[in-house]
Amino acid sequence: VLEAELEALQEGPTPLSAADDDHQGSQPQTGGARGQRCAAWYPFKSKMELVGSLIMGHTHSLISRSVYSKIRAILTSCNVNLPAWATIQASRKRIRTLLDSQISYSSSPFGTPTFALRPQTLIAQDLANPLIAKEVDFYPESSDGTHIYKFSQSTKWLKGLEPAHQPQMCEVKGKHFYLLEPVQLDSSAVVIPFFFFMHQSTLNARCLEITGDILTQDGLGVTIKICKSISFDDAGLSSIAVGQFDRDFSEILLGDGLYLIDQCGGQMLESNGIAAQDVVIPIPNPWRAKAKGWIIRHVPITLYADDTSGNISKQFNNHVSFFFTLSGLPPHLSNQEYNCHFLSTSNVATVLEISEQIVNDINMVTEGFTAYDCSLRKPVLVTSVVLCFLADSPMHAEVTNTPNPGASNHPCRMCKLSVEKKKMRKSLPYVRQFIQCPNPPRRWLSTIYDTYRLFEIAMTISIAQYKVYSTSLGVKDAINTRFVTEAPKNRAVKEQMGKLDLNCPSQLYNPFLRLQGFDGVKDTPVEVLHVVLLGIVKYLARDDIGKLTAKQKAIVAACLNSLDTSGLNWVCVNGTYLIKHIRSIVGRHFKQFLQAAPFIFMDFVTPERRQIWLALCNLTPLIFQTKISNMSTYIADLRRHINLFVYLLIQSNAQWINKPKIHMLLHLPESIERFGPASLFSTEEFESYNGVLRQASIHSNRQLPGRDMAVTFDNYATLKFVVSGGIIYNASTGQTATGSEEVQKVFSTNFPLQWAMGYNHLTATLVETDKYPFPLTSTMKDSDKQAAPAEFTATHPASLISQVKHLGKNVVGKAHSLWSLTTGQQAKYYIKVQGFELDNIDPHYQMRVLSMTASFAVVHTSNVLGTINLQHNCHRHKCPVEATGHARVERKDTGPAIPTVRHCKVDDMIINLASLSNAELHCIISDLPMRRIQPSDWVTCVREGYSTWAKLPNAPEDEETEDDSNNKSLEEEVHS
Template sequence: MRECKTPNVPSFSALRKKQAQLTREVNVIPRAHTSALGNKYYMNHPLDLLALDWANPCVRKLMQVYPEVTTTVSQLYHGSKWVEELDLDDLSPMWANWKVASHRHFYIKELAQLSNGQYVVPLKWIIFKNIEHAECYRVSHYPESNIFIIQTHEVARIPATELRYNILDLCAQGITMKFAGSPNWTKNQCNPVRQIANGKPVFHLRIMPWSDDVSGNVSKQYNPHMNIYVVNANIPHKKLSQEYFVRFCCTSPNASSGEQFDGMSEDFKPGKYHPAYDCLLEQDILFRIDPHCLPADNPAQAENSSGSGAKANFRCRYDKSGGTATEYETDEGYHAQFEPGISRTPEETVETIKEQIFAACLGVQDAVDAIHTRTGVKDKTASFWMEQLVSKARALQNERISDPRTRDQRLNDPTLKGPAKAEVKSEIKAQIQTELFDWVIMQPPERYAKLPTVSTSTATELRPGDHFNVLLRLRGLDPHKDSPFEILHTYLLGIDKYVWHDTSNPKVWDDKKCELFATRLQSSSIDGLTLPPIRARYLVKYRNSLIGKHFKALQQLAVFHFDESLCPPLVLELWKAIGELGAMLWYPEIKNMAEYQADIKILTANVLDIWALIDPNRINTKLKLHILPHGPDDIQRFGPAVVYATEGFECWNAIFRLCSVLSNHLAPSHDIAVTLADMERFKHQVSGGWWKNDSGNFVQAGPKIRDFLTKNKQLQRRLGWAQEITITAGAVKLCAVEKRDPLRWNEALGSCWQPEMSNPAGNVLWNRCKQVISQSGDVCKDGSWVFFKDSKGAVSPGRIFKIITPSSTPTLASVIIEQFALHSEADKRLNMPILSNIHTSAVIGPTDLLFKFNCQHDCQRHKCKFVEDTATVRQGRTVTSPNELPLTMHSVDDDYFLNMHALHNAHLIRETLPRALTAPRPYLADRLATHKELAAQLRVSGPAKRAETNAKRADTLQKNKAARAGRNQRLTENGPRGNNSDEEEVA
């Protein structure tokens, strides 16, 4: 900058000093933690990070602090957990009419008076029909005795603006409150939070933490780190999917996610209220945070819920189903894998962990392992202590029972024999067990010393965070139910991956079949799918190394290109089932939750049943198949599966890796936390956020700094911020001047012209348009398939032939539609609606376009042929030979499949089509009977396979034992290693 003659350029040290000062003022400062296992790490605490959201005008306007009751579920705060399950005290406790009387705060569980003079007690605040409401008990008042009776038999929903006086107003009016037959909390009359707030507004936020192991290297060499990120769950999902809203909390190459969650749990204490500046209300507030759910991949979710994972007998983090291989093969055990079982609870899991720790105090590892095997509970923190307890117990037992020099004097008595001696040994072991249990309670010593008093119950019991998973004891969180199935890892990298492997296995597909499928797939139409261009040859060549985006493409398109030459009929049925289920799992919004739940359950059952017919034992070996039946409950509680998908977190790993690579690798947890705290500070300030400077005043950056984010696309891209774009339905965009091709009305319509099509603009030239925006916000072009409203108001499918606009009035555009008829019955082979060209056209206005969808030609029926693609391929800056793969030449342009596996607009397609074409049908008429038949088959094949495996294992062990014996004998005969021949032999 100095070389460019820029004036007043600060020195580098002055710049760094100023940056450090600003970061200190913004108050995102990494704090050091030492876990119960002795691992050290640094954390940017969520309370500090979310305090910035209140002061950031780009974020504050998006935050919804109250749950919303709605028939259309599309957000986390629409789910039943937030709306129905949470304790009243875990929701935002107060409301005020900020425009009329911002000083009058109404709290839950307090008496209030309505504008009509009636009394109520608000229970919680909700959004209903976009208006803030209070769900409350009505109160009967008897003035003659001054008694208030709360009518707890009915909950009324009242607009919050009807509230007139709060409890402070009523007390000021001299009203003495005496409650009769009321809940216990009326004894306090005032909500305890009111005293904590001291006149400040108080809100609760819910966060969604994510944890996973991530490599700190860009190269293939794995450099393991355990990371935790969080997002503000009170923000709409459309924004949460942007990297801007993902907040880094901590990382460590040593500390596990459970250890780091223990440090984070400090922010979740019930009375932990944090100050912040609300830029919308322009005043100081208090807020607290709570974890809402724990999205992650399945191994991380198993660890978060203290489960043993996929290889255990009782492997499910949700329920208690499972058992040994023999139990899986019983009729009851096999069918249980297809349905949700008896739910696990945190209380039972904690009791099991305590049982394991107490058993470890006896020094018998087999006893601990037996509990693991019997329950499927394996806690990482508890395992750390159990290893020490087993070792200590054995050492003490040897000292007091076995060693003649130090053992108990009673055991030296030669007359003590038989049962009497065994009883003494048992007594000593019990004493050692009690001593060790008392010892572990006082571990770690530095944490035990900080407990309030030794007399409290926490000082005589095992403690969360110190001795077992802290997530099992967090208020409002159940790790078993609140670790929802995740569509990326469970469906794309699970279900889709399994079926693709079975289909394209090298034992099944040779090079000729691979070439045939690649050619067919490359010819697919992707308009209306929001997919990048298909790289079919890559998908086939590297079919064992695909990632999520590849499986997303295969899930939507592969079924159209399979026939008996590429896969058996039952495998095709499986592809159809996973495509139908996948389309519904990616719903962005659900308008009829009951119907959606019923459909999802049928489609899930179909996927599992068809797979069982192909391979009965697959569901016993693949946990992700058993996870699927829990999906409907997760969607009921948290909303559509896409709102808690983890793609946003996974993408954010690239930012973490750059911080790791560019650090000095000496203190990664500290250095990366500091770097990303500085980034949070910069992001906050450049977004126009407020902060308190050293003088105690709230300030924000100047207008030019704030405009830097809104006007600089490069900065937006680097911060992961997508600016809100206003899309006008019906807006058209003209082609470039040289491509507009101005023509008269009849010439512009070409083959679609019909005599009854009157010219809406008179004798003027019409220009071609590049695109038009539908009602759903889709960008539609020539050839796009759309649903539109015709002149009679009926909704019909069609294909855009041309978009034109009169040169004299560019705003009066017209869309020429080729009309297609929808068959009353679905195709029997693919179970998809059929569209047939009726060779008529319609002229509609741009605002009559509803939404876009995807269609695929019925190539197998019409026996379409392949032709060489003459399009050239560019490699670098060089134009090379024509495309290697041929393209499909459709022989007839009449029949098309409406792609029901498409993810884009899947919900709109099913709302528009007749229910008869979209309602799922069970694949098996009697599931239970079929499962019993399959279980009977497993009871024959299962023992045989296990016997074969055991025989191979025994044979391998015997060969290895013989090889070691022969090597040892040669070493003995030849002496120590000294000559080359011996060294070569040993090597």
């Protein structure tokens, strides 16, 4: 191999010299022809070096050395000379060095080597990337509880961050103003800002006016005393636009002409009413000295961890990985792979072992680091904090020092739901505790205290008592437990524990206990992919489909194949596959099944189970809503729907309490109130990145997989940064440079390359509402062409009338065709619709009926609110399943005929309230009454559900109650 590589190096371009590698953040010298070629393709040595790097691949398009060599040989026959494999690898390393992008090495407390990318480098690259920096929100936004769709509108960012982790400053008229520093307004009033936030596109501050109650004066000077722990909603604060800020703390004069900063002694006091407990707050804010005159950018991140297979084969090669995105990006950008950042992975280290290095790096980032902001065209100081941590339930449990929920007597990480012994789960008190959320909440500080206390018990009393108290408290630190249990049997572990206890005791515990700004109880939101789709929906679907006969399954599959998918955001579904493989389908399949469930198999379940399914189908559109119009109304509706579903489920059989995910559903409103729509903290975007991780794994040499995969993702990060026009900043010299114009054109003019790098230009920029509608390129069959509506020909005889599209989608009125009316250079768009009438509520589907009328109308597209999904009322008309359809294979209709639903009386339709697309519009049009569960109803629910359960035999003591809490299948991971 070495000889072949040396030969390849000799065949390739001239080896790089030390001088060539030393760009020092500036454009290369252009003297001579070779220098001009370098400048044209900077920071690459030549065009072929860039081409070779692109061919070598990234993310999904990685190729092996042998495939690259084959492509190189083929292109050589066309007189195109690609550099050798080793030359490209050297080029990539040179560019990583140029960008100061390094792979950090660390050893876990147990000696396991781990490799990670530095979060500060990745965040700095995003701020220097013109495609990203302009889209990031650096301040939280107060939306008054309406139109919430992004993390910057979250309650935590706005109100829940500790003072040290909030946005610290703003710039007004060239001056820098900081939190907790007196500011004089244009009106001459003096205030102290406590929070910065955006409101209606204007930067504001929540301020406390300095009055006689706050500022007292004596012969020695003045004292400023404020109340302790002032909250965002404190009645003493008022919202002031920062544009009114005039003088900073150093310019404010008192009535006697003396400077306030001199008279107050450069400090103010934070008091709780007890003088001995007053806390001194320095003036100026310490961040002012750290910033050294630079603007401070506040960039919170969303952290994610998961375990996935590193193999394509069925053999599971478990890799624990960490990723993050910038919380300040809106979801249409943060959901793109381009903006998802890899941190670390290992197939030998546990999640807490890997997190040792990551937590240390993030804590350093929290203290601030230098970066270049391309939107400001100058360097800035950047601070960050983990806004929330996303994972599945077992991973959340390990990170929060709580037991695995499936087999634990303390199955909830958010509240104190508990039972003394597992057999006591089958009891009325525990059933009541399970459903009567909220129970007393867990406290993160209490968890930290209990963790330290448990280790002290192990060291001073016994390991047996350590285990007893751990079970009793519902606290389990995986790092600490391993040390305590292995030390008596393993001398090396015992010696390592002694060294750490003496020199670095914090490494004996879960690293997340010391992650700044992180609350393990509140900042691990209920994750709806695993809790709802791969939890509740999976449980019910497997249970009910599994009970069907082969004939019934064929009918359900036929109904699924005949489903009208218009307005559901998916084109078609393979019903036969879904039903046959119901036990191994993935998240997106469960989404499809859920939206179809009321119309495909309600005739085959009991009336009791039908009510449960209908309640679930009414609940899930609320859960997966991507935008919340009114938070208070939404949370009230969500709680009512959750209560109804849990009520019906537990009433049918209280044995469902053995599924902790049912209980976690009750905590979902808390997570949404804190962070926004559940789609923001769903792990779907990160789970889809598992395929990229798997590609990196199979292209490593398996000797150092953690390091190899870190290098692969670092190569991808630096390549996309350079070709995207990122500004290369040299902190030591202050010089900046960018990739050459030719290099940037490769990316900016090449859409397939953008998609290959995970960037979708179509969704990266949202089209403004007033720009809709706009024409798209489309073709129309001759059979779909219609005569122009009489409304047009009669009133606009001189205008150009053309049919744009033949439509058949069901909306409130059925849209038959879309028309453009062109007068001069202006085109207006109209839809010809056939009207529907709202009818009664169907007793079987418990959804609104729509009846088609004979009236038609032509309406302007601006009057269209959106599309809704309608399904035929097959139950009322007993639509038969007949072998009349044809399977389409290889784009051809084949025989024999396959079962298909033949609809009778096609004008009788049902509004599909199970649709996850445009759920709010479906609810508004349907206008259905909502059953409210009263306190007395819960008594009946518990009694009847427990009575049913009591008739069943007891489960074995060691039975795992959560069927997917330990080993998830590969199919469940790759859902996208």
